[in-house]
Amino acid sequence: MRFSIITPCKIRDRxxxxxxxxxxxxxxxxxxxxIIAYETDNTAKIPKITSKAILTRPLAIPNATTxxxxxxxxxxxSGDYLIFLDADDLLFPNTLSLVSDLLKEKDxxxxxxxxxxxxxxxxxxxxxxxxxxSFLPKFGGVTFEPGIQSSQATLAQNFxxxxxxxxxxxxxxxxxxxxxxxxxxxxITGKIIKRTLLVQSHEKFNQTNPLDYSNLLMISLxxxxxxxxxxxxxxxxxxxxxxxxxxxxxxxxxxxxxxFFMIQNWIDTLQGLHSAIxxxxxxxxxxxxxxxxLCTTLADPEILGxxxxxxxxxxxxxxxxxxxxxxxxxxxxxxxILQAILQGKDEVAIRRSKILKLLRQINRFRQPGHRSFSSIxxxxxxxxxxxxxxxxxxxFYESFLGRNISDSxxxxxxxxxxxxxxxxxxxWVFNPEFMNKxxxxxxxxxxxxxGLRYMYYLxxxxxxxxxxxxxxxxxxxxxxTFLATWHGTPLKHLVFDMENVASANPLYKQVxxxxxxxxDYLISPNQYxxxxxxxxxxxPKQQMLPTGYPRNDILQAPNKxxxxxxxxxxxxIPQDKKVILYAPTWRDNDYFEVGKYKFTLKLDIAQLxxxxxxxxxxxxxxHYFIANQLDTSEFGDFVYNESTYDDIAELYLVxxxxxxxxxxxxxxxxxxKRPILFYVYDYEEYAxxxxxxxxxxxxxxxxxxxxxxxxxxxxxxxxxxxQKKYADRYHKFSARFNAWxxxxxxxxxxxxxxxxxxxxxxxx
Numbered sequence: 001m002r003f004s005i006i007t008p009c010k011i012r013d014r015x016x017x018x019x020x021x022x023x024x025x026x027x028x029x030x031x032x033x034x035i036i037a038y039e040t041d042n043t044a045k046i047p048k049i050t051s052k053a054i055l056t057r058p059l060a061i062p063n064a065t066t067x068x069x070x071x072x073x074x075x076x077x078s079g080d081y082l083i084f085l086d087a088d089d090l091l092f093p094n095t096l097s098l099v100s101d102l103l104k105e106k107d108x109x110x111x112x113x114x115x116x117x118x119x120x121x122x123x124x125x126x127x128x129x130x131x132x133x134s135f136l137p138k139f140g141g142v143t144f145e146p147g148i149q150s151s152q153a154t155l156a157q158n159f160x161x162x163x164x165x166x167x168x169x170x171x172x173x174x175x176x177x178x179x180x181x182x183x184x185x186x187x188i189t190g191k192i193i194k195r196t197l198l199v200q201s202h203e204k205f206n207q208t209n210p211l212d213y214s215n216l217l218m219i220s221l222x223x224x225x226x227x228x229x230x231x232x233x234x235x236x237x238x239x240x241x242x243x244x245x246x247x248x249x250x251x252x253x254x255x256x257x258x259x260f261f262m263i264q265n266w267i268d269t270l271q272g273l274h275s276a277i278x279x280x281x282x283x284x285x286x287x288x289x290x291x292x293x294l295c296t297t298l299a300d301p302e303i304l305g306x307x308x309x310x311x312x313x314x315x316x317x318x319x320x321x322x323x324x325x326x327x328x329x330x331x332x333x334x335x336x337i338l339q340a341i342l343q344g345k346d347e348v349a350i351r352r353s354k355i356l357k358l359l360r361q362i363n364r365f366r367q368p369g370h371r372s373f374s375s376i377x378x379x380x381x382x383x384x385x386x387x388x389x390x391x392x393x394x395x396f397y398e399s400f401l402g403r404n405i406s407d408s409x410x411x412x413x414x415x416x417x418x419x420x421x422x423x424x425x426x427x428w429v430f431n432p433e434f435m436n437k438x439x440x441x442x443x444x445x446x447x448x449x450x451g452l453r454y455m456y457y458l459x460x461x462x463x464x465x466x467x468x469x470x471x472x473x474x475x476x477x478x479x480x481t482f483l484a485t486w487h488g489t490p491l492k493h494l495v496f497d498m499e500n501v502a503s504a505n506p507l508y509k510q511v512x513x514x515x516x517x518x519x520d521y522l523i524s525p526n527q528y529x530x531x532x533x534x535x536x537x538x539x540p541k542q543q544m545l546p547t548g549y550p551r552n553d554i555l556q557a558p559n560k561x562x563x564x565x566x567x568x569x570x571x572x573i574p575q576d577k578k579v580i581l582y583a584p585t586w587r588d589n590d591y592f593e594v595g596k597y598k599f600t601l602k603l604d605i606a607q608l609x610x611x612x613x614x615x616x617x618x619x620x621x622x623h624y625f626i627a628n629q630l631d632t633s634e635f636g637d638f639v640y641n642e643s644t645y646d647d648i649a650e651l652y653l654v655x656x657x658x659x660x661x662x663x664x665x666x667x668x669x670x671x672x673k674r675p676i677l678f679y680v681y682d683y684e685e686y687a688x689x690x691x692x693x694x695x696x697x698x699x700x701x702x703x704x705x706x707x708x709x710x711x712x713x714x715x716x717x718x719x720x721x722x723q724k725k726y727a728d729r730y731h732k733f734s735a736r737f738n739a740w741x742x743x744x745x746x747x748x749x750x751x752x753x754x755x756x757x758x759x760x761x762x763x764x
Contacts, residue, residue: 004079116234385459402431404646548745556743
């Protein structure tokens, strides 16, 4: 029995082919031909792929759509069965052997491998499968995608059960039961099809529709079969895209293109539906999608741009062939919009869509899970406050999502308060979940994050100074200036330099791109960061401020020794004790849910206490992303858990040694020229599997990489030798990363960003 694996490969997908080859070679199945249908142009050459395990057959197809590539590949295939496998997807181990055994028991015309979607990178999945064949990727998000209807929990449980029993069953759906898996049957992804069935039916993939090229073919085949056969557990890993900017999937095309080709596909597919049951199910599913999403899109018609009219005309054609009963079954609000489109009253349809969008927003607030004052205040922001005039002397500050008054926004605020009193009204955001409302300050108001006053000041402020990202619904207003201070020199790959991000919002990269387009300025601490921000954020260098970080001015201040004594006293640390600052970061692959990371304390603090407590105390400072609270009470007055302390720069000042791992804190700490130790107990896993690094940690870091607590303790006990060994590297590191940090970064930022407003009259 021979399998012909067919992979359509666009130019941007070529880099994914080597990983897929590894996956196929690990299947340990002898009779396989792999047909890679390459899209080509005048510049791209077909990469040479060789394998001892499988027969590779590259095909060059100039200017091909996916449908054209698949049709050509089918014509060249020689296998008994065809398997359609996308370039960025994977098969679970031994899938081919499993299916071969099932087909020997009973011949089947079509089998669905049961798709398991995930946002984890292919490299991560292959790495984990090599260690444990029962590994199941994390999904990392929930978004609508036709063809993947099974719940993640069900898929995961089924897979675990199958792994435990070492057997796989076939689920066979007949008659009306097929409707429960209806959309699974419309897509070619993860299907095994008997080649003679496809050849003898003379069915072809759609060569003109780039988005939905398999629906009509699969419907034609499906109506000829009396059942739909699917593996009882997932064996096809569909790696979802979360970089719609640089590596979009077909379904992540622009809204205008997506809607045009989707509706065209509805028209084409409807013509091939002969089964009344299938036709009824298909129309209802299309109407559900239409009324859920298109009406929201029509509320912002500029999204569709010049395609608005062609899309509405095409939709009119589709609606006109539907039986009246289908429109009658839709809700009144959406029915009136569709009726307006059907009657050619496009402006009326758009106006009604805007009303419907508002009504849906209001209705969400009536639901228990969404009912909150912040939801109402956001409506006020969107429909009222953004219509008010911008106030020229108002500055809006936010640091770490309102967790504290800290970082570069704090130092810009303090500089303006000291040097330009009465010039500005300052608005500081605080999150009551993490901090109490600060005490009163001159010309300063404190607003609860996402409260009504927050929304008001966010809308009318002349300046926004924020060290992370603004809300994705933020509306950049004419006459306002957004200063992105950011919050660190990057060590780990950021945003567009990352592979798929399983632990973040599936639309993370798309949202980040949209947010960063609204930044007028981005502060850069060094040339290294400027170079990285340009490709990792896709942000133009001409809009960066090469100033250094305002938050680091304190580390170069003339009074830093006196200030350190004051901070020690505030923290209750004896003046005669040296301070070790331990500041680890989070792990991307260890989290409770999106945005909430776990952390396990691997450093043997009990051992450090026994050996060092006579001369040292230890300050623990975990990253604000870490959701679990670490209990350090057992270590008494040796450990000060300052994970919620508002300003880490002050902790730098009081410490004599820094212990960290993959956090960017060491870039700033190096300004002090004090010892830095890197406790990287999971270095191999973190470096190879997770996001990777911009630096070579073995060669570039200004301190030793330590894998055990004993090594950390030894380095501290012999600190003079450690410093001597890394002195030259430390010097080069400081010259590379801290050349701009001279204690005057805040002044440079203020003079560039606020120069026009500094000339204005004082606020009343």
